[in-house]
Amino acid sequence: MRVTVNGTERSATVEPRHTLAELLREDFALTGTHLGCEQGACGACTVLVDGASARSCLFPAFRADGTSVVTVEGLGGAPGAMNTLQRACLERHSFQCGFCTPGMLIAATELLAENVEPTEADVREALSGTICRCTGYDSIVAGVLHAADLIRVETGAASGSAMGEHS
Amino acid sequence: MTIQRLTGTSVQRVEDPRILTGRGRYVDDVVLPGMLHAAFVRSPHAHARIMSIDVTAASILPGVHLVLTDADLRPIIGDLTANGSPGLFVATYSALARGTVRLVGEPIAIVVADSRALAEDGAALVAVEYYVLDPVVDMDDAMRDDAPLLYPEHGSNVIYRTEHRYGDTASAFAGAAHIVRERFLQHRHANVPMECRGGVADFSPATRALEYTVSHQAPHAMRFQLSLILRQPTHLLRVRCGDIGGSFGQKGGIGREDIATCAAARILGRPVKWIEDRAENLAVAGQAREERLEVEAAIDAEGHLLGVRVKMVMDTGAYPQLGFPASGYTNVVRSLFPGAYRLGHYDFDAVAVTTNKGTYVPYRGPWEVETWVRERMIDVLARTAGIDPVEIRLRNLWNDDELPRKSVVGVELIKMTQRESLLQARERIDYDAFRVEQAEARKNGRYLGIGFCNFIEPAPFMPSLIKAIGFMAAPRTPQEAHIRVEPDGTITLFTSQQPHGQGHETTLAQLIADEIGVGIERVRVVHGDTQVTPFNFVGTGGSRAATLASGAVMGAARQVRERILRVAAELWEIDITDLDIVDGEVVANGVPSRRLPMQMVGILAYTRPGLANEDGSLGIDEHHAYISYEGTWSQSTHCCTVEVDVETGHVRVLRFVVVEDCGEMINPAIVDGQVRGGVAQGISAVLFERSAYGADGSYRADSLSNYLVATANDIPHIEVVHRHSHPDDPVPFRGVGEGGAIGAPAALTNAIEDALVPFGAKIREQHLPPHRILELCGLI
Numbered sequence: 001m002r003v004t005v006n007g008t009e010r011s012a013t014v015e016p017r018h019t020l021a022e023l024l025r026e027d028f029a030l031t032g033t034h035l036g037c038e039q040g041a042c043g044a045c046t047v048l049v050d051g052a053s054a055r056s057c058l059f060p061a062f063r064a065d066g067t068s069v070v071t072v073e074g075l076g077g078a079p080g081a082m083n084t085l086q087r088a089c090l091e092r093h094s095f096q097c098g099f100c101t102p103g104m105l106i107a108a109t110e111l112l113a114e115n116v117e118p119t120e121a122d123v124r125e126a127l128s129g130t131i132c133r134c135t136g137y138d139s140i141v142a143g144v145l146h147a148a149d150l151i152r153v154e155t156g157a158a159s160g161s162a163m164g165e166h167s
Numbered sequence: 168m169t170i171q172r173l174t175g176t177s178v179q180r181v182e183d184p185r186i187l188t189g190r191g192r193y194v195d196d197v198v199l200p201g202m203l204h205a206a207f208v209r210s211p212h213a214h215a216r217i218m219s220i221d222v223t224a225a226s227i228l229p230g231v232h233l234v235l236t237d238a239d240l241r242p243i244i245g246d247l248t249a250n251g252s253p254g255l256f257v258a259t260y261s262a263l264a265r266g267t268v269r270l271v272g273e274p275i276a277i278v279v280a281d282s283r284a285l286a287e288d289g290a291a292l293v294a295v296e297y298y299v300l301d302p303v304v305d306m307d308d309a310m311r312d313d314a315p316l317l318y319p320e321h322g323s324n325v326i327y328r329t330e331h332r333y334g335d336t337a338s339a340f341a342g343a344a345h346i347v348r349e350r351f352l353q354h355r356h357a358n359v360p361m362e363c364r365g366g367v368a369d370f371s372p373a374t375r376a377l378e379y380t381v382s383h384q385a386p387h388a389m390r391f392q393l394s395l396i397l398r399q400p401t402h403l404l405r406v407r408c409g410d411i412g413g414s415f416g417q418k419g420g421i422g423r424e425d426i427a428t429c430a431a432a433r434i435l436g437r438p439v440k441w442i443e444d445r446a447e448n449l450a451v452a453g454q455a456r457e458e459r460l461e462v463e464a465a466i467d468a469e470g471h472l473l474g475v476r477v478k479m480v481m482d483t484g485a486y487p488q489l490g491f492p493a494s495g496y497t498n499v500v501r502s503l504f505p506g507a508y509r510l511g512h513y514d515f516d517a518v519a520v521t522t523n524k525g526t527y528v529p530y531r532g533p534w535e536v537e538t539w540v541r542e543r544m545i546d547v548l549a550r551t552a553g554i555d556p557v558e559i560r561l562r563n564l565w566n567d568d569e570l571p572r573k574s575v576v577g578v579e580l581i582k583m584t585q586r587e588s589l590l591q592a593r594e595r596i597d598y599d600a601f602r603v604e605q606a607e608a609r610k611n612g613r614y615l616g617i618g619f620c621n622f623i624e625p626a627p628f629m630p631s632l633i634k635a636i637g638f639m640a641a642p643r644t645p646q647e648a649h650i651r652v653e654p655d656g657t658i659t660l661f662t663s664q665q666p667h668g669q670g671h672e673t674t675l676a677q678l679i680a681d682e683i684g685v686g687i688e689r690v691r692v693v694h695g696d697t698q699v700t701p702f703n704f705v706g707t708g709g710s711r712a713a714t715l716a717s718g719a720v721m722g723a724a725r726q727v728r729e730r731i732l733r734v735a736a737e738l739w740e741i742d743i744t745d746l747d748i749v750d751g752e753v754v755a756n757g758v759p760s761r762r763l764p765m766q767m768v769g770i771l772a773y774t775r776p777g778l779a780n781e782d783g784s785l786g787i788d789e790h791h792a793y794i795s796y797e798g799t800w801s802q803s804t805h806c807c808t809v810e811v812d813v814e815t816g817h818v819r820v821l822r823f824v825v826v827e828d829c830g831e832m833i834n835p836a837i838v839d840g841q842v843r844g845g846v847a848q849g850i851s852a853v854l855f856e857r858s859a860y861g862a863d864g865s866y867r868a869d870s871l872s873n874y875l876v877a878t879a880n881d882i883p884h885i886e887v888v889h890r891h892s893h894p895d896d897p898v899p900f901r902g903v904g905e906g907g908a909i910g911a912p913a914a915l916t917n918a919i920e921d922a923l924v925p926f927g928a929k930i931r932e933q934h935l936p937p938h939r940i941l942e943l944c945g946l947i
Contacts, residue, residue, distance in 0.1 A: 017284065031196035032189015034412070036361045037445035041871035044361060072189035079188075086187040090179055093836040096844065097668030098186030099193065099361040099412030124879040131871065133361050133413050134668045135840055136847030136907075137879040 001065035005030065006074025014061040021045045021056035023064065024071060032072040033102050036131070043130030046103040047071050053110045053129075072102035075109065084154060085109060085147040094143035096134035103130040108144045116151050118144070173677040173687055177836035181672040181692070182410075192409040194365045194382040199438040202367070203232055205428050206286035208276040208293040209447070210268035213302035213523040213864020214315065217266060217275065217295060224292040225278055230285035233431055234293065236276045237263040244430055245396045247423070247489055255494045256326040257487050258318050258521075262396070262426035268297070269317055269485035270523050271866045272450035277427040279439055302523040302864035306459065306482045309520040317485060317521045326483065327494045327519035331501060333575045334512035336465075339474030343465035345551050351540045353912075354934040355457035355482065356856040358530045359876060360667075362412020363443035364452050366425055368432035376403040379429055384414045384665050385706030390697045392421040392489060397429055408695030411667030415848070416529035417453045418667070419708055420488045446869040453528030454858045457482040458500075460540045470552050470559040474512035477504060477540075481519045483527040490704075491529055493519040495636065499534040502635040504541055505574050507583045507623050507802070508563045513575050523864045529708070531845060532905035535912065538622040539933060542913035546618070546920065556619060556917070557593050561586065564621070571798075579631040581798035584892050585621045588804040588826040592619065595824050595888060596806050609925060614811045615821070616922025619804060620913035626710035626801040626829070626902030645794045646711065647701035648719035650679065650727045652787035654773045656751075656765030658683065658690045658727070663703030664716045665694055669841065669904065671712060674833045675720050682724035683731065684748030685765060701790070710801065710902025713833065718793030718898040726789035734771050734778045734787075735763045793898070801829040801901040805846070805910035809918040813926070813944055816937030818854055818919060820883045825910070828890040829901040835889070838903050843885040845907020851877035852908075853915050857934050 002011045005028060012027045021038075024030045024047070036044035038057045045057040048070040076082045082090065085108055095101045104127060111118060111126035118126070123144045124137070132140060151157070185191050222234040240262055248259040264275045276293050280286035301315040308314055309324040317324055340346060366381035377399050383389050383406070390406040393399060411418070428441040443452060463476040479500060483493045497517035505513065532538075549559040564586050565572070571581040596617065605615045625632050630643050649661040660679060664671045676690040694700060705711060728748060735753040736743040745756045753768060755761035772779040772787050779787050808821040825842055832838045855875040859867040868874035893899055912933055919940070920930040926944040941947040 025195075029198075030189070031193075032191070034193065034362070035195065036363075036412075037871050039445055039870045039872065042361060042445070072187075076188055080184070080190070082184070082187060089187055090183045093177065093180060093183075093840055095183065095186055096670065096840055097361065097413040098182065098191045098410060101186050101191075102189055105187070120884075127879040129878075131361065131876050131878060133359055133415070133848070133876070134844045136843035136845075136885055137882050138843050138884055139836075139840055141879060141884075 001062055003064045004068040006070060016062065018061040019057055020047065020059040020061050020064050023061040024056060030071050030073050034099050036099060043103040043107065044100050046106045046130065048106055048110065051113070053106055072105055075105060084150050085112065088147035088150055089143035092139055092143035092146050094140045100130055100132045104132065104140055108147065112148060112151060116148055116157050118148055120145065172681050174681050174833055175831060177834055178673055178677055178687065180670050181676060182670060193362055193412055194367060194380060194409065195442050197367045197380050199367060199369055202438040202440055203279045203281060203435065204283040204286045205277050205279050205431060205439050205441040206283060206290045207274045207424060208278065208290045208295065210264065210271060210273040210275060212268060212297055212299055213271050213304065214300040215268050215297035216300060217264060217268060218298050219296045220276065221294040222276060224294070225289040228289045228292060230281040231278060231289040233279040233435055234276055234289065235263065235427065235431060237261050237265045240427070240430055244426065245398060247396060249487060249489045249492065252492045252494045254327060254329065255492055256321045257492065260486050262423045270525060271864060272447060274423050274427065277431055279431050279435065283442070304522060304524065304860050304862060304864050306480050306520050306522065309522050317523065324520050324522070325518055326521050327497065329494070329497065329517050331515045336474040336476055336512045336514050339512035340465045342467070343473050344468040345548065346463060346465045347547050347551055348463045349544065349547055349931055350459065350461045351543055352459045352932040353456050353536050353539060354932065355454050355524070355858040356852050357449060357454045357858050358415040358417035358528065360413030360415060360417060363445060363448040364418060364422055365442040366428055367438060367440045368429040369438040370432045370436060372436040377429060377433060378405045378407065380407045380409065381425065382411050383408050383418045384411065384667050384708055385419045385704065386665055386695060386697050387663065387702050388419065388490060388704045388706065389421055389425070393425065393429060396426050406697045408665055414667045415531045416533065416708065419706070420490045420528060445871060449858070449869050449874050450866045451525055453488065454484065454525040455528055455530030455533070456536070457527070458536045460536060462540060462544050464544050464548055466548050466552060470548065470554040470562050472508060472510055472563050475510060476514040477516070479517040481517065482522050482524065483519050484522060484524040486526045488526050488528050493527065496533055498636045500537045502576050502578055502632055503534050504537040505576060506541060506621065507565055507580060507585045509565055510575050524860055525858065531848060532909035535909045538620065538909050539913045542620040543916060543930070546917045557589065557598065560589055560619065560621060573631070576635045577631060578635050579629065579797045581800070582892060583623065584802050584828045584890055585623065585804065588802060588828060588890055589619065589621055591888060591890065592804040592806040592824050592826045595826065595886070596808065596822060601808060614813055614922045614925065615808065616811065616918040616920065617806065617808045618914045618917025618921055619806050620910045620917065621804050622910050624710065624801040624906045624909060625799065626713065627715055627795050627799055628709060629795055629797045629799050631797060643795045644711070644715065645792050646703060646715035646719045647790060647792045648716065648723040649701055649790045650723040652727060652731065652769055652772060654769045656769035658685065660690065660692045660720060661700045662692060662694050662716060662720065663701045663706065664712050665706035667707060669707060669712065670834065670837045671716070674837060675716060677833055678717055678720050679724045682721055683728045685751045689751060689765065710904040713829070713900040713902040714799050714898050715793055715795060717833065717900050719791050721898065722791030722793055723789045726791060727787055730779045730787040730789065731768050734768050737778045738763070738771065796896065798896065799901055801903055801906055803827045803906050803910050805914035807914045807918050809915070809922055811919060811922045811940060813946060816940035818935065818940065820850060820915065822886065823883055824886045824888065825907070826888045826890060827903065827906070828892050829903045830892060831899040832889065833900055839887045841903045842887050842907045845905065846885050846911045847877060847882045848908045849911020850882055850915055853912050853933055853935055854881065855936065
């Protein structure tokens with residue numbers, strides 16, 4: 001199979017029972033995608049497949065043939081670099097242990113690609129498929145709203161800040 | 168020039184760049200040459216005798232390298248056991264089941280193969296014959312005379328019984344205006360870190376050294392136990408931890424799987440990786456909180472507490488967790504139950520039982536039931552006596568002018584700020600306005616409620632509390648830090664903390680940067696390696712870092728600062744008192760030309776004997792220990808408002824306010840994150856989570872689809888307000904890791920009962936999913 005991962009074309013031979021998560025983590029050594037339940041419930045393993053979020057723990061690897069996959073490692077471009085969303089989360093102390101982080105960032109990426117003026121409710125809904133056990137979610141929601149603010153400034157899109165920071 | 172102090176500011180986390188870019192290193196990310204993978208054969212029965220185990224088919228499966236059962240391990244390793252505390256029966260057990268299985272999921276065999284998939288294939292081929300025994304699933308069943316016994320050699324499923332009497336409750340109750348008798352049940356639920364347990368064992372047949380990389384919160388404790396049980400010399404045993412995907416108490420003990428994985432690696436002479444899956448984690452990694460308290464409480468006509476009698480039953484599950492004994496929990500609950508309230512007459516009886524369920528482990532504020540039951544009890548008393556719930560609390564809290572004093576159990580109460588935090592929470596939530604809104608809403612068939620909760624949290628445990636608990640050998644807990652100046656002048660801290668989300672790489676670096684006078688980017692915090700970090704049994708746990716790790720780090724940093732100044736003093740022949748360190752340079756007061764950057768200090772310290780150290784030893788390398796003392800209380804009032812939909816039973820948390828007093832804060836954003844995360848776990852415990860067992864002992868919550876955890880849609884914005892009381896001691900910070908989870912269930916269940924007053928619903932249990940709300944309202 002051939003798959004584009006974070007902009008680079010890759011190829012691999014996979015067994016029918018291999019998942020996309022195993023392909024990414026084991027064959028391509030992209031361990032930023034985490035497995036929290038392997039039941040499709042926790043969301044930590046979420047990646048983008050052709051722009052849409054997918055649970056890589058349940059997604060058969062062979063079905064990714066010919067698609068373009070984005071993982072957390074691909075968000076910032078160059079190694080170690082951070083995009084606006086990641087910087088916004090850094091500034092808002094969004095995460096603690098970091099295990100749900102890839103899933104949260106991918107879910108937020110999907111949201112912000114569709115809606116750069118999300119309300120707090122929009123953000124909570126978009127993140128509700130990913131479980132965080134550390135933060136109580138406030139700081140992640142604040143980070144994503146902050147990112148939306150920054151993205152609007154960067155792109156000159158309509159302003160009207162929703163709620164970049166909680167009191 | 169003025170340098171901005173980092174302590175007290177929300178410095179960006181040192182951990183975040185790697186976490187946000189997918190470059191963390193969790194245990195499943197570890198790949199070693201020639202590494203094999205482990206899977207476990209587990210019992211499908213809650214209680215059964217193992218008649219036979221046939222591993223033949225698994226052993227000959229291509230790709231399978233090793234299958235081990237207890238018969239293989241028994242000759243070469245020891246059992247899991249703990250020194251009992253007085254009166255406690257502590258079962259001795261084996262890594263892999265021996266003779267009898269006592270819970271669903273108990274490990275029976277380990278299969279090691281080229282891949283995890285093949286190991287699981289092999290595990291499925293291990294044939295085990297069972298003779299099924301009657302299980303004990305319920306705490307009352309466990310105590311029946313004719314109950315099946317988990318440990319026939321002990322003769323009872325009751326493993327601990329204790330009675331304590333303080334004052335004279337009989338006389339106190341005789342003068343009561345109101346007496347309430349209630350039974351409060353807290354349900355079994357679990358820590359649920361997002362990363363399950365796991366480890367990678369690497370054994371060298373040449374050197375006979377074992378290295379175990381593990382997801383754990385106490386690597387020195389892991390090493391200590393592994394060494395004993397594996398009979399592996401400790402100097403040839405190194406335990407390492409990378410990034411840890413949460414723990415909340417679950418990863419503090421030693422797992423049977425840890426032992427079997429290390430034993431397999433030692434037999435094979437190849438690295439073996441074990442990664443627990445979620446079904447295993449929910450069933451066997453440890454569960455918590457299952458306790459029932461029967462309470463009798465007496466008040467006078469004005470609502471003053473006269474006396475309380477408590478009878479506690481704790482369900483410890485099938486096997487004892489090593490490290491913290493069952494009697495520890497009941498005695499901490501006893502010692503903290505009075506809180507900061509005036510209570511002069513108090514009886515406390517406790518029983519711990521063993522059942523065919525998951526092992527009881529500590530979970531974030533392991534004694535939390537004392538707060539939940541006390542604060543529920545106070546609301547029940549308030550309603551019985553017709554007194555406002557805030558008012559009855561104010562009437563019973565100690566006044567400042569009555570402190571310091573010992574509580575009824577002998578715990579030193581110093582600088583209590585519960586009265587202030589309660590009043591502040593009442594103001595913040597706008598209590599009077601809420602009562603008006605509540606009354607209006609009820610007219611329209613909407614049910615709003617409000618609940619308060621006060622608690623004091625030992626953060627860390629203080630000597631008088633440890634004495635009151637009565638079972639711990641050492642009355643004071645120490646913590647050590649080790650700081651080294653490197654040859655280029657950068658600074659490395661070795662801490663015995665084992666952070667798993669708490670941000671110690673940031674907070675401890677903040678303290679060092681301020682104490683020494685360098686930028687935070689020049690400080691690195693090293694943890695998670697028993698070969699280099701100071702010994703400590705606890706690692707990160709017990710809300711100890713803020714005071715104890717900080718005290719050790721600040722002490723070591725001050726010693727390092729003295730050595731740095733000594734280098735310049737000797738070099739320049741200037742009195743040390745005329746020197747300072749500003750922004751990474753030693754400067755001489757009044758002599759602007761004298762500047763010695765840290766790079767030069769480092770080189771000089773390592774190359775010029777006599778500069779840094781009088782005895783001629785090279786480098787700057789300082790150790791400092793810090794030990795617990797009285798008065799280290801974090802204190803909070805939680806207040807929340809809810810709306811209950813009596814059509815669906817759904818509870819919506821409208822507002823959640825925490826007024827927190829943890830002294831000064833090192834990093835306010837990290838403090839808020841700890842508080843909010845704990846509150847979210849408390850809300851989730853009440854509304855969603857339950858480690859459910861069937862009557863036959865089957866486990867019914869083995870996925871995140873049937874063990875529900877609150878999502879971003881279920882948790883409201885949590886308002887955190889800080890009170891900045893300033894302790895007198897040199898380390899003004901208090902722990903906040905556990906408090907959020909301690910206070911939230913009480914505030915929330917109090918609010919729910921308040922909302923449901925028109926239905927006469929009595930909330931005496933903590934798990935309140937929608938169907939239970941409707942049942943308690945009499946609607947279904």
